[in-house]
């Protein structure tokens with residue numbers, strides 16, 4: 454199933470993320486794809502807020518994994534953009550997180566498709582400048598075996 458949302462401000466994107474975080478269940482896995490500056494961090498900050506995480510969430514960039522405890526569920530925030538080899542994921546012990554008790558968000562998950570859980574949701578954020586500078590299309594597709 455594919456669901457498409459449209460937002461017209463950073464606040465609206467964060468709000469959508471917040472709702473996702475509020476309804477997330479233990480073991481939920483999401484991937485997040487979108488160009489630089491499209492709103493991945495804004496969206497992820499909304500998710501963290503929805504999970505009740507008080508800590509500031511930012512772009513992990515130089516750390517593949519950031520773990521946030523202290524919310525309703527643990528939040529595992531991956532950014533695999535700079536991953537060189539899939540073995541780096543083994544070194545982190547990714548399975549503990551992908552199949553763990555928290556909610557998992559994997560930025561640039563398309564780079565590691567071979568190890569992604571079969572049941573997950575893929576989120577893509579896109580701009581469309583014809584619809585305005587602050588317009589974003591957020592596509593959530595449910596992937597099942």
Ligand code: ADP
Pocket residue numbers: 460461462463464465466467487488489490491492493494495496512586587588589
């Ligand atoms: P990314 O993490 O994808 O590189 P960021 O979330 O850091 O992107 O930045 C998104 C930028 O786009 C912010 O400066 C934000 O204010 C701006 N922006 C404008 N409109 C939107 C929108 N509808 N949703 C999200 N961000 C938006």
Ligand code: MG
Pocket residue numbers: 493494511512
């Ligand atoms: Mg970011």
